[in-house]
Amino acid sequence: MAEETSPLKVALLGAGVVGSQVARILSQEAESLRQRIGRPLELVGIGVRRLDVERPGIDPGLFTTDVHGLVTRGDLDLVVEVIGGIEPARNLLTEAMNAGASVITANKALLAEDLARLSATAKKNGVDLYYEAAVAGAIPIIRPLRESLVGDEIRAVMGIVNGTTNYILDQMTTNHLSFDVALRQAQELGFAEADPTADIEGKDAAAKAAILAGLAFHTEVHSPEVFCEGISSVTEADIQAADQMGCVVKLLAVAKLADDDRVIVKVHPAMVPKTHPLASVSGAYNAIFVESVEAGQLMFLGQGAGGAPTASAVMGDVVTAARNRVRGTAGHLGTGYTKREVAPIGDATSRYYIRFQVEDKPGVLAKCATIFGAHRVSLQTCQQSYLEGLGRTDGFTAELNFMTHDAREQDLQDVVAALREAPFIGDSIDYMRIEGK
Numbered sequence: 001m002a003e004e005t006s007p008l009k010v011a012l013l014g015a016g017v018v019g020s021q022v023a024r025i026l027s028q029e030a031e032s033l034r035q036r037i038g039r040p041l042e043l044v045g046i047g048v049r050r051l052d053v054e055r056p057g058i059d060p061g062l063f064t065t066d067v068h069g070l071v072t073r074g075d076l077d078l079v080v081e082v083i084g085g086i087e088p089a090r091n092l093l094t095e096a097m098n099a100g101a102s103v104i105t106a107n108k109a110l111l112a113e114d115l116a117r118l119s120a121t122a123k124k125n126g127v128d129l130y131y132e133a134a135v136a137g138a139i140p141i142i143r144p145l146r147e148s149l150v151g152d153e154i155r156a157v158m159g160i161v162n163g164t165t166n167y168i169l170d171q172m173t174t175n176h177l178s179f180d181v182a183l184r185q186a187q188e189l190g191f192a193e194a195d196p197t198a199d200i201e202g203k204d205a206a207a208k209a210a211i212l213a214g215l216a217f218h219t220e221v222h223s224p225e226v227f228c229e230g231i232s233s234v235t236e237a238d239i240q241a242a243d244q245m246g247c248v249v250k251l252l253a254v255a256k257l258a259d260d261d262r263v264i265v266k267v268h269p270a271m272v273p274k275t276h277p278l279a280s281v282s283g284a285y286n287a288i289f290v291e292s293v294e295a296g297q298l299m300f301l302g303q304g305a306g307g308a309p310t311a312s313a314v315m316g317d318v319v320t321a322a323r324n325r326v327r328g329t330a331g332h333l334g335t336g337y338t339k340r341e342v343a344p345i346g347d348a349t350s351r352y353y354i355r356f357q358v359e360d361k362p363g364v365l366a367k368c369a370t371i372f373g374a375h376r377v378s379l380q381t382c383q384q385s386y387l388e389g390l391g392r393t394d395g396f397t398a399e400l401n402f403m404t405h406d407a408r409e410q411d412l413q414d415v416v417a418a419l420r421e422a423p424f425i426g427d428s429i430d431y432m433r434i435e436g437k
Contacts, residue, residue, distance in 0.1 A: 007042035008322050009076050011101070013067060013092060014083035015046050015055055018106060018133070021311035022080060022318075023058050037322045045070045047083075047092075067092060076101040077325050080314060082133075086110055093118060097125045102325060104317040106133035106310060112207035112223040115214060119333045128330045130317035135208045136161050136286040138309035139302040140316070144290075145215040146334050153293040154216040157255045158435060161208040163284030163304045164192045164199035165231050165251040169269075170282050172239050173248055179234060191284050201230035202267040205253045212288070213255035213265045219340040221255075227266040227345035234269050238432060241355065241401065247271035248279045252435055262343040268433060271353055276436035289436075346410030351380070351434035353403050354412075356419060357387065357396035357426035364424050368400060371422065375414040378405040396426035403434070 010026065012019055026033070026043045034040040046058070047067035055063070064070055071079055071092050079096040081103065083089055089110050093103050103122065105111070111118070111134050122129035132142045136159070145154070160166050164186055171182040183200065186192035198204045206226040214221040231251050242249045250272050256264040272279045277299045281287040286304025291297050303309040324330055358364050365384065372379055383401040404412070412431070419425050 005039060007040040008037070008078060008325055009044045010041050010078045010080065010318070011045045011047065011070050011076050011096075012043060013047040013071070013079065013081040013089075015048050015058065015063070016082065017307040018082045018310045018314065019046070019080075020055060020058065021307040022082065022314050023062075025311060025315050033319065033322075036319055038326045039322070041078075041318070041322060044076070047071070068095065071096040071101070072099050074099055078318060078321055079103050080318060081105040081107060082314065083107075084109065086113060090114060090118075094121055097121045097127050097129070100125060100127065102128035102130075102321040102330070104128075104130045104133075104314055104321060106131065106314055108134040108204070108207040108211060109223075112210040115211065116220050116336055122330070123333055126330055128321040128324055129333060130321055130331070131211075132317050133310050133313035135211055136288060136300070137302070137304040137306065138312045139286055139288065139300050139304060140313070141212070141288050141300050142215065144298075144300070145212065147332075149290070149292055149295065150334070152295050154290060155257050155293065156291045157212050157216045157253075157288065158278070159212070159253050159288030159300075160250055160278060160281050160286050161212075161253045161288065161304065162199055162202075162205045162251060163286055164196060165202075165205070166281065166286070167191045167284045168200070169231060169234065169239075169249050169251065172234070172236065173243070174282075176236070176239075178236060179232065200232050202228040202251065203230075205251060205267045209253035209255060209265050209267050212253065213263055213342075214336065215334065216255055216290075217257055217263050217340055218334070218336060218338040219263060219342075220336040221263065221265055221342055225265060225342040227268070227348070229268040231269050235430075238269075238430065241353065242271045242432075245271065245353065245403070246274050247434070248274060249432070250278060250281070252278070254435060256348075257340075258343060258347070262341045262347070264343050264348045266345060266348060270350075270433045270435040272434075272436045278436060346408065346413070348409045349406050350409075351404055351406055351437075352377075352412050352431055353401070353434055354416070354429065354431035355399060355401045356429040357399050359395050359424045360386065360398040361424065364398075365400065367422070367424065368402075368419070371418045372402070372404070372415055375411045375418065377407040377411050377415050379403070380405050
């Protein structure tokens with residue numbers, strides 16, 4: 001009887017925005033958690049960098065800067081890591097699993113770099129490794145990919161996985177703000193960090209894309225293999241052009257299984273048709289769109305960041321790992337058994353929107369079309385407008401807007417290079433990928 005009712009010992013690494021919420025839930029919901037798990041949870045220590053920081057509502061006796069000593073004490077059942085970064089998180093989680101503890105982490109950067117090795121460590125020690133909170137906050141997407149859809153064949157995963165960039169692009173679209181003004185507004189509202197580089201340049205989304213692609217296609221994908229392009233170059237003209245085409249601009253994380261069984265993984269701004277479910281995702285919300293052979297199209301939508309939503313995902317993993325502990329088992333970790341190759345971005349395919357200024361002379365349109373054809377890029381639509389009255393003196397008084405059929409990225413880049421060499425075309429050549437048909 002004592003064995004069945006003794007508490008499961010939990011260590012928490014980090015007491016910031018998410019960690020403090022996890023500590024609160026463990027305390028306030030203790031009885032409810034006990035009923036769900038079958039045994040109580042006892043928070044026995046919280047690893048922090050500094051002890052002189054005020055952390056209201058948390059027993060100060062739980063804090064320690066001896067994080068190594070905490071994770072290796074030998075009697076822990078669960079270790080929850082929300083400190084982020086590669087080191088010391090990687091070493092601490094490895095030590096925790098080697099000491100027999102199951103691990104719950106929200107560390108997307110670490111998982112995108114070292115998920116395979118961490119999974120192997122968990123398997124070797126017969127413990128759990130759960131990480132629902134690492135991608136899209138409160139949205140349950142890791143478990144559906146790892147468990148619910150594992151009997152299906154996933155063909156594509158495409159999503160808005162960064163709330164900061166979605167808020168900025170939404171404000172540029174709905175309130176016609178410039179990028180700089182929208183970014184400042186996001187910072188003032190707490191949606192963007194003082195240094196927003198990781199968000200606006202797509203690095204945050206790229207780490208999440210690597211995790212999603214690895215799970216969806218049962219293979220190892222690392223952050224450096226993800227093509228990454230941010231939103232800092234998106235202009236009001238891009239937003240207006242998208243609207244005229246019945247699209248909106250979103251920063252998308254895209255993972256696709258190509259016809260040759262290679263994996264395409266990329267993050268970039270894209271025009272999304274307004275008829276697509278992802279087009280209506282506004283503000284700082286996240287959404288992930290999954291296409292599989294048997295289940296068809298699935299959409300997951302919710303709050304992708306913030307202390308409470310992320311803590312909700314963490315606690316879901318805590319309960320699952322604790323239940324496994326009570327049963328004396330560990331969940332299936334999944335493997336990279338397919339060993340699929342990650343294709344270079346040049347082999348990715350999509351439709352494209354491209355615009356540039358030209359001389360308003362007979363035969364120019366035909367010459368442009370010839371350049372596209374010479375590089376195997378088929379044109380779907382063409383629109384021409386005139387720029388007189390804008391005080392132009394450079395001779396490029398017409399603008400051409402093209403939409404292509406599906407084309408290889410490398411072929412499109414070759415088109416752009418050839419257009420830049422043409423004397424009848426202006427210096428500014430803007431293009432954007434189109435995703436979601």
